[in-house]
Amino acid sequence: MxxxxxxxxxxxxxxxxxxxxxxxxxxxxxxxxxxxxxxxxxxxxxxxxxxxxxxxxxxxxxxxxxxxxxxxxxxxxxxxxxxxxxxxxxxxxxxxxxxxxxxxxxxxxxxxxxxxxxxxxxxxxxQIQGERAVFTLGELSVDLVRRIVKLGDREVKLTPREYEILRVFVQNAGRALTHDHLIRQVWGVSVEVQNLRVHVAQLRQKIEADPERPHYILTETGVGYRLRAPDQ
CATH class of the missing domain: 3.40.50.2300 (Response regulator)
Known part of the structure; x- marks a missing residue:
């Protein structure tokens, strides 16, 4: 059947x-x-x-x-x-x-x-409710339980704010997220979009091979950002 x-x-x-x-x-x-x-x-x-x-x-x-x-x-x-x-x-x-x-x-x-x-x-x-223990995208892995981020075998040290931004990206991999949505999820209060852009730029510096041509965190012009989906 x-x-x-x-x-x-x-x-x-x-x-x-x-x-x-x-x-x-x-x-x-x-x-x-x-x-x-x-x-x-x-x-x-x-x-x-x-x-x-x-x-x-x-x-x-x-x-x-x-x-x-x-x-x-x-x-x-x-x-x-x-x-x-x-x-x-x-x-x-x-x-x-x-x-x-x-x-x-x-x-x-x-x-x-x-x-x-x-x-x-x-x-x-x-998708079944709940988080996968480990999210993997190419060389990038994010352990959502232990809050450990790695590129290959190398652990990447993130600030709490950078990790929270990455966590929201991981939970919505492949989806376009607006600036306002990210700000609400990460800060919980209204902050300037430039504040978000600075943190995303810092996050890219730590996880992207070439932050000027990002592979993982993609910019959606005029909208926000998107974390590349694992099957893309």
């Missing part, structure tokens, strides 16, 4: 985009549903069982993607949501991530990038 295919709801008002996603995701074995506007998206999300993942355009003709996401999260719906956005809409992307979106891709987008974002979002949904 085979398991049911993963169902993805594509919410986008552009027929060519929906066709592209329907064809590409269908070829990967996903069951694709479509909604050309917010009203249809609401109807489909209200059905049971709901989709396993939503690909959501922010610019819909009847309602903003942010409003849809806000309503779903307020109702307790934790279905993973991957945002579609134009490259210039950084403010909208940040707002969507703050509202609970799992990730985003920008238009135009590549199939490989989109699949990577979908895999990460689904993995977070299916």
């Amino acid at each position: 085979t398991s049911a295919p993963i169902r993805i709801l594509v919410v986008d008002d552009e027929p060519p985009i929906r066709k592209l996603l329907r064809t590409g995701l269908g070829a990967q074995g996903f069951d694709v549903e479509e909604a050309p506007n917010g009203a249809e998206a609401r109807r489909r999300m209200a059905r049971k069982p709901s989709p396993d993942l939503v690909i959501l355009d922010l610019g819909l003709p009847d309602v903003s993607g942010q409003d849809l996401l806000r309503d779903w999260r307020a109702a307790g719906d934790l279905t993973p949501v991957v945002i579609l956005s134009s490259r210039t809409d950084e403010t909208g992307i940040v707002e969507a991530l703050e509202l609970g979106a799992d990730d985003y891709v920008t238009k135009p987008f590549g199939a490989a990038e989109l699949m990577a974002r979908i895999r990460v979002a689904l993995r977070h949904r299916l």
